[in-house]
Every structure is written in C-alpha cells, then in structure tokens.
Amino acid sequence: MRRPDARPLYMQVEAILKERIVSGAWVSGQALPAEPELAADLGVSAGTLRRALAELERRHLIERRQGRGTYVAQQTSERALGQFFRVRNLAGNPVEPETLITRVVTAPASEEDVECLHLSPGAEVHRIDRSRIFEGEPRIVERITLPAALFPGLSLPLAPEQLGTEIYVHYRYRHGIIVVRADEKLSATPASEEDAAVLGCAVGTPLLLIERVTFDAAGRAVELRVSRLDTRAHRYAVEIV
Amino acid sequence: MRRPDARPLYMQVEAILKERIVSGAWVSGQALPAEPELAADLGVSAGTLRRALAELERRHLIERRQGRGTYVAQQTSERALGQFFRVRNLAGNPVEPETLITRVVTAPASEEDVECLHLSPGAEVHRIDRSRIFEGEPRIVERITLPAALFPGLSLPLAPEQLGTEIYVHYRYRHGIIVVRADEKLSATPASEEDAAVLGCAVGTPLLLIERVTFDAAGRAVELRVSRLDTRAHRYAVEIV
DNA sequence: CAGTGGTCTAGACCACTTT
DNA sequence: AAGTGGTCTAGACCACTGA
Known part of the structure; x- marks a missing residue:
C-alpha cells in the first residue's frame, strides 16, 4: 500500500x-x-x-x-425492482410489473443520446421500446437507449422463462454491467396518440415523464431511459434525506 | 452507559x-x-x-x-433549498425561488390530513396557500398543512426582510422543529382553473403533482405539502442509489 | 503553537452461522 | 467447536484551523 x-x-x-x-x-x-x-x-x-x-x-x-x-452481490429481479422501480399503487404498496417488448433496433445516436450517455457523435445505440403492465393494465410506455459499444450483440429477456427477469439482471450477467445509481428528471406531459393507444387513456391525459440516466459501478453512463407513467392509479415514490 | x-x-x-x-x-x-x-x-x-x-x-x-x-447544525435557506428543493431549469441547474403567500387559515383536519400526519380526528391544522416564482414567473402552486399542536401561534416569514427565508428555517427557530426527511408521491395532473390563473398556462396543462410528508428529527410527521409544478420550463431532479 | 477532527493500527471480546 | 462478521477499546500519529 x-x-x-x-x-x-x-x-x-x-x-x-x-x-x-x-x-x-x-x-x-x-x-x-x-x-x-x-x-x-x-x-x-x-x-x-x-x-x-x-x-x-x-x-x-x-x-x-x-x-x-x-x-x-448478485443482481436479482427483486433487488433491481426494490432499488430502481419506484412505482406504488394508491395504497402505497409496491407493484409487480410485467414487461412487453415491442421493438428493438440499432441506430446512430441522436444528439440527446450523445449528450446524456457521453458518446462520440456517430456512435451507435440500441433502442428498446416496451410497455410495463401492472395487474393486467399497461401503465408505462418507455424507450431504453443503450450504447452499442457496451452492449455488443445485445441479448434480451425474450425467452418465455425469462419474461419475469428485470433487464438490469441481463446487463449484469450478459454484458458485465453493474448498475449502481441513476439520475432522473421528472416532468408532466400530455399523452400522445401512441401513448393513449397503449395505455388506454384519452389523448392529452397527463402522464409522469421520467428521464433516467443510469450509471454503472465504474461510473459510466450506461443507459438512457425515457418512461411515461399513467398516474391515474399509481404514484412514483421518492424519499428525500 | x-x-x-x-x-x-x-x-x-x-x-x-x-x-x-x-x-x-x-x-x-x-x-x-x-x-x-x-x-x-x-x-x-x-x-x-x-x-x-x-x-x-x-x-x-x-x-x-x-x-x-x-x-x-444551523438551518439556513441555502441548506433547506439544497436538501429539499429539487427543481432544476432545463439546463439542469438549481433555481432560486421567491415565495408569495396567498392565504393562511386554521381549520379542522381533513381525513387526508389525519392519515398523512397521524393526527387524532378533529385535531386542528394550519393551512398555508402560496406560490413559488422563478425568474419572475409563477411555476408552483402549493398548500402546506401543519398540525396546529406543533405550531402554536403559527409565525410565518411575512415581514419584508424575511421574504427570502425558507419556511423550514422558521420551523426550526420559531417552533423548534428540525426537519430531516421527507417522503414524496409524484403524479401528473391537469391544471385546474385556479392553477391556470396563477401559473399562466392553459386549463388542463399537465402539472407535476408532488405530495410530500415531512418528518422531524424525532420521527414525527410535521408537514403535509401538496405542490403543483409547471414543468414547461423546469424539471424535478431525483437521484436513485 | 495549542487544539481540533481525521486516519490508522492492534487486539480483545461478542454474536451469529455452520459443521 | 470452528469460523465468520460486529462491537469496542486504547493509543499513535496526521492534517487542519485560528490565535
């Protein structure tokens, strides 16, 4: 030493x-x-x-x-949900989400991607569009953006036996990425036509917009996630200390 | 020992x-x-x-x-803002709020007050209605509810020389209440007519609704605060660890 | 220079888990 | 009983502050 x-x-x-x-x-x-x-x-x-x-x-x-x-430490769905999934029902209890992946593409990073993920211009990213379902009702639509350099040959929980597995578990065991922290910016936004179609709400319904940048143990920004939460029957829980 | x-x-x-x-x-x-x-x-x-x-x-x-x-530790406006005021501008920088108190009344606690603040039914509460102004624009309307038993003869920063003083500073020095923690539940809600009139937005504009319960060093729930944030030009910052 | 908090050590003993 | 992490102690030395 x-x-x-x-x-x-x-x-x-x-x-x-x-x-x-x-x-x-x-x-x-x-x-x-x-x-x-x-x-x-x-x-x-x-x-x-x-x-x-x-x-x-x-x-x-x-x-x-x-x-x-x-x-x-092992990454498990329980840990990932407990630490990073802040949605609660109106009684204040945690909810167990199901996940439906609707689209996965690889494309050049947008300006926003470059800034949030500290990429070099022209770098490639994977985009995952999905919805999250509580008690049978779709309540979140979200897009996850990942630097392709960190997630080569992106592997996703698509097999039936993996549907209950949180994606951070895959980051850890398929790509060696240990998620430890996230910064979020929250706002309110009206539901678009696509949002409304998925969430079963009227166009213009206020949704909670969550822009999350996730960091790994090495301090790298490894994920940009933009989520829209339908708060008619749920809340987003935050603790300030 | x-x-x-x-x-x-x-x-x-x-x-x-x-x-x-x-x-x-x-x-x-x-x-x-x-x-x-x-x-x-x-x-x-x-x-x-x-x-x-x-x-x-x-x-x-x-x-x-x-x-x-x-x-x-001394309670100062800087500390109160740094710890509990999570609003950022679109560049991600903290904003300095001004405060306009519009109404102060003392009334029996509602059912929600009783539940959130652990009051006995029929207890009295103070209600403070106010707005918060960033760079000249009103961006938050909020109602603060306080157990009258903890805030006898409620004293507020109404004098001109106190207008820049955060209310948690008054809790500390006028009422001996040391705020240390808050639990929040976030959602999105449409602007009411009154919201729209204050915030200068259209009725129905999505607002970030923040329901905060604040706790003091003795672990008591000492404040219920319901805020509506206009997120057209601001964000609510959260860190998850 | 005196006084303060911050770091680091070595070792004793306790509490818990597993064999 | 053996092995692990958790608590507690006593003391040396370092780094910073302000008179």
Whole structure:
C-alpha cells in the first residue's frame, strides 16, 4: 500500500476491491476472503478494511452476513425492482410489473443520446421500446437507449422463462454491467396518440415523464431511459434525506 | 452507559446526542465538547463516539470541520433549498425561488390530513396557500398543512426582510422543529382553473403533482405539502442509489 | 503553537452461522 | 467447536484551523 496517493487508505482499498468486482476477478456470488486474511493481503489493518467494505456494501456491490461471510452481490429481479422501480399503487404498496417488448433496433445516436450517455457523435445505440403492465393494465410506455459499444450483440429477456427477469439482471450477467445509481428528471406531459393507444387513456391525459440516466459501478453512463407513467392509479415514490 | 439496552453502544450514544439537540439542551450553532472530553463524559471510547457523530452528520444534525470543531447544525435557506428543493431549469441547474403567500387559515383536519400526519380526528391544522416564482414567473402552486399542536401561534416569514427565508428555517427557530426527511408521491395532473390563473398556462396543462410528508428529527410527521409544478420550463431532479 | 477532527493500527471480546 | 462478521477499546500519529 503506497502513500504518494493522496486519498486515505480506506478509499484506496475500496477502489482496489471495487476494481476486482468490476473487472470480474471476483464474480457475482463469490465469497471474499475472510477479513483478517484480506486485510493481511492488502497490508492494512482490519479496521481500515472494514471501512472500505462498509462503503461497498452501501453501494450494493457486496453483501455481508455475520457468521457466514462476505459475498459479491448478485443482481436479482427483486433487488433491481426494490432499488430502481419506484412505482406504488394508491395504497402505497409496491407493484409487480410485467414487461412487453415491442421493438428493438440499432441506430446512430441522436444528439440527446450523445449528450446524456457521453458518446462520440456517430456512435451507435440500441433502442428498446416496451410497455410495463401492472395487474393486467399497461401503465408505462418507455424507450431504453443503450450504447452499442457496451452492449455488443445485445441479448434480451425474450425467452418465455425469462419474461419475469428485470433487464438490469441481463446487463449484469450478459454484458458485465453493474448498475449502481441513476439520475432522473421528472416532468408532466400530455399523452400522445401512441401513448393513449397503449395505455388506454384519452389523448392529452397527463402522464409522469421520467428521464433516467443510469450509471454503472465504474461510473459510466450506461443507459438512457425515457418512461411515461399513467398516474391515474399509481404514484412514483421518492424519499428525500 | 448501561448494557441491558440491546442496541450497540454507538446507537445508544447517537440517541443520547440526538436527544440533546432535539430537546434544545444543545442549541443550533453551539460547539459540542471536543471528542476526547465528550467520549469521557459518556463513558465510551473515541471510536464509538465518532461512529455516532458520523451518523448525526449524515442526517445533517451536526457539522464537523477538521481543526475547528463539531457544531450543532444551523438551518439556513441555502441548506433547506439544497436538501429539499429539487427543481432544476432545463439546463439542469438549481433555481432560486421567491415565495408569495396567498392565504393562511386554521381549520379542522381533513381525513387526508389525519392519515398523512397521524393526527387524532378533529385535531386542528394550519393551512398555508402560496406560490413559488422563478425568474419572475409563477411555476408552483402549493398548500402546506401543519398540525396546529406543533405550531402554536403559527409565525410565518411575512415581514419584508424575511421574504427570502425558507419556511423550514422558521420551523426550526420559531417552533423548534428540525426537519430531516421527507417522503414524496409524484403524479401528473391537469391544471385546474385556479392553477391556470396563477401559473399562466392553459386549463388542463399537465402539472407535476408532488405530495410530500415531512418528518422531524424525532420521527414525527410535521408537514403535509401538496405542490403543483409547471414543468414547461423546469424539471424535478431525483437521484436513485 | 495549542487544539481540533481525521486516519490508522492492534487486539480483545461478542454474536451469529455452520459443521 | 470452528469460523465468520460486529462491537469496542486504547493509543499513535496526521492534517487542519485560528490565535
């Protein structure tokens, strides 16, 4: 452990461990070495290591269980929904969405794509159009835009046994992309004719417009997602701390 | 420091310190004793005390500055806006709101008030109707509902020299209420005639509807705020982690 | 330069899980 | 019983602030 690096040791350790996960040296579900061993390997004290591990746990990159061990976090539909799917019914309870993919194309990035995803002009993107269905009713129409360079040979949950699998699980296991954070900008917009046809509402019905940019563990912008939520029977939950 | 209490020591210490702040034993802006002294007073080690202080800092109840000391956090308009005011212009930059209070009344709580604020039926509430103005244009109409029991003799920033003061600053210094957290439910709604008249938009224009319940450091629901944001030129920013 | 918070260490002991 | 993470301590040293 060298100290010309100005950052505190625990941050350096955190960066080293994060790199091992992001690079795939430690794979999802794998147990990390026990704390005393890992601390000795890294040449730091147990306390310093634990501080780094605590931060990785907060970012959902590892899971620690007393008595069992520390594991590289697995991406599951439950986790992806719990962390990133903020839709609630009017009683305030989470809803379980189904997904219907309507169109997948690969095309040159638009100006908006280039800006939001930090692409070079002319880069290619995949576009996924889909709707999300709660209790049989379509309530969201959305378009997901992905840099083609990060998702070569894009693979989607199209097989019947995968229909319940959240797309962030595929990012992780098919493309090695670990989603950790998203920035959203919210507004209200009237339903277009296409929106209305899918959602079963009148043209002009106010919809909640969600423009999400998603970031991975390496800090890259990996997804632009524009969603329109029909809020006649649902709400979007936010906590401010 | 007794140990029949099942919680870890650092949580007990955190609760003790929080109580001193909430009760007013330590007032806003006051310096806490230095860490070694405070640790000795509490009968815990420096490390345990620091863990409790770190959590209080995360909740914005204290501020720590290396070389200077630890202080009970002061509520300022800048802090209130930075933490709780999520409106951005289309460039993504924060906006500085002005406030126009249009009506203040005290009335029995509605069913919604009782449920959101955990009141007993028949309790009284204050209602504040106001609009918020960015760059000269009214963009938000909102109603704030406060339990009259927590805000006796409600005092508001009505004097000219207080017009730039955020209302959470008044909660803190006039009523001893320290706002730390808020839960919001977002949806889209058409502008009513009154909304349209204030916001200068057409009736039916989609507005972002924000239903916020605010909590204080003691965990009490202290405010219900229903806002309608005109998103023609602004967005509501959210971060998901 | 004195006083403050921030980092880092080494080690004891506790609580939980699995064998 | 063995092995894991969780808590707590005591103390050294560093980095920053303000008189």
